Amino acid sequence: MEENRRRRSAQKSPRTERSERASARTRRRKPKKDYKFVKYKIYAFSVCLMLLAVVALIIPLRPKESSVEKRTLTKFPAFSVESFLNGEFLNGVSTWYADTFPFREALLTGNTKMRMAYGIRSSQIHGSIQTADDVPAKRIDLKDIILPISKEPMDKLMNDIRSAVATQEAANAANGGVKRRKITQVPEQVGTVYVAGDTGFSLYGFTQEAANQYIDAVSALANKVDSNVKVYDIVVPTSTGIYLDEKLQKDLGCSDQKESIQYIYDNMDDKVVTIDAFSALKSHSDEYLYFRTDHHWTALGAYYTYSQLMREKGKTPTSLADYETKVFDGFIGSLYSSSNQAPSLAENPDTVTAYIPLATNEMSFTDRDGVTMDYDIIHDVSDWEAGSKYNCFIGGDQPISEIKNPKLSDGSSCVVIKESFGNAFVPFLVDHYETVYVVDYRYYPEGLTALIRDKGIQDVIFLNNIAAATTSSLVSHIEEIVNY
Template structure:
């Protein structure tokens, strides 16, 4: 814990007579080196702005926004209506780590995400297929599916969501042991950057990623050069430390095209995503001839035009719960239709 946080904690305890709802002692669990471990019985849950630290792990508080969630629902529904019955549209809203990390006595520190996700799914156009990532992640909530020091999920969390998508899309998911795993150590992510908490620094993350066992080519379309494909790779193996999450797809670009040279099944997919999608997309490669990865925050063209020109029959929207409740991001989804 940094010095300012220590002072803030002591002051709060004195003022509240040690009865603050934000600062209570509770036994919680943490992930160290990808393994679940019990931490001290005296661990204190501390709130610092929009972040809660639980010992040597941090999570981001979810407040939600009903109006933005409704706009998100309407944007997905209107996209389905615009694309018509010939294109299957899927929607996946991914819960964040705070949903599963908080012990029971701290539940009131963050809004429950499941009712928000359920409402989005319930109000979608009936022809949109929903992917229940929540159920898949909840089942594995004690595994290393989210980072300790960053707001993203891990590749393992993305894998469990991929299994759920496979069920909805009608193909057999690959077993995790069919992929060769690589790792980057000493990753300190956004939550550490914001708090500078020394306990988080001592519990740095490991970024695992999996090499896909097919022959494929990757092309990215950069900002301001959306008409010019640049030969790329799936992973930026050279990144390290604080930039380690950007090894997935080399980060965020308006569009990335992945061509599977070992497949001839005629299947093409567009994935509309924010950064959570980066760790998810690689698992899809064995199942499609072509995948077009569109980041709605940077894409300046028409989704319908892309789908029609490339004769795509499947579109997947994958967004974390914060993105689906954030006006700025929801607006970008509305604008690419």
């Protein structure tokens, strides 16, 4: 058979062989590229890059602040030979160039919309999910293993500490006043954002070390103040803990907020009165307690927690129907900016409803520059930009504020020690005290003990959302003003 094949091959004419060889070369030859078209694409791309570079160098087009992210953008770095040689200057220029790129927010929004076109997605996660600590049943502390016989020496030690604090405060006053601690800008922390439909959620992870830090700071203040001063602690769950079911929270890597709050309360000093905000909010979980585009709670959520505090104090909370209200539409908050400006959030803005106290709508605050000014407890922000409307409450985050109730003269007073969740809560207290003081621990430059003593404050109310209460960088500010 092989011999027959060779015989047929040998019988082929030269013309046939040439034809077969030409056909084989044709099959091996690759299609010729249109290099002219490729060249034009390269030219067009290069021109676009050059145009963008030129636009980016037009200084007047570069934004200085981000209304969406609520922050001041990076400034051009100061030049020095040392910073140039060690690379800090060029790194700073690179950061400035990217952070202040013209039309940056519009480009980010466009990028998010383009990604949405990849397919229909009803939920998304923006950011990485961090591994949280397990919530232990009980904190193991040296106090748990110290023999009861040590109680008396410990009490003596606490008295010595209080005496030393009083002596130092007197010395500071004699030297021309109390020193002021250094204050730095503290941005709102949102973290990883889960977007489901038109609602954003900030995912929460428990950190035991920070929780212990918070417990110790609040307990320390309770042991520093006089026995007639009542210290309350309110740890508020975020929307994730109230609105999302437990299985979904677990699948998303979230810690159980109820367990986290209970851990803090179980380990707090007995002198601290804890308020169960979780149960108060969970029982109304079908209501508008939290914003969809922002990590804060609404005034309605704050009202239910205020009512829980009043019941603990044996007082009757004011009915919601008795308040005059103000409504501000078009609020788009922090979850929008932290989700790469998810279109589903921007297309469904929130409504901010505020309740004006019955006694007064007047207050004063001292800002971070030390300037004191009069303001409204509930301020009209109808014309403010979309991301700032939560600031209708008590002038936003100020170092210290004071509210005088003209309808009371019984000497009653309280101080609320808070982060921004406290802003919507404070207005409800106004009708129950002659004076309400508000301290934002991130910006207050002095010590709490002296303030409580000098103002004759009777109730001290710590109010923090669970994420703030278990974030060490924030709790350290509470420690500073407690131990000042």
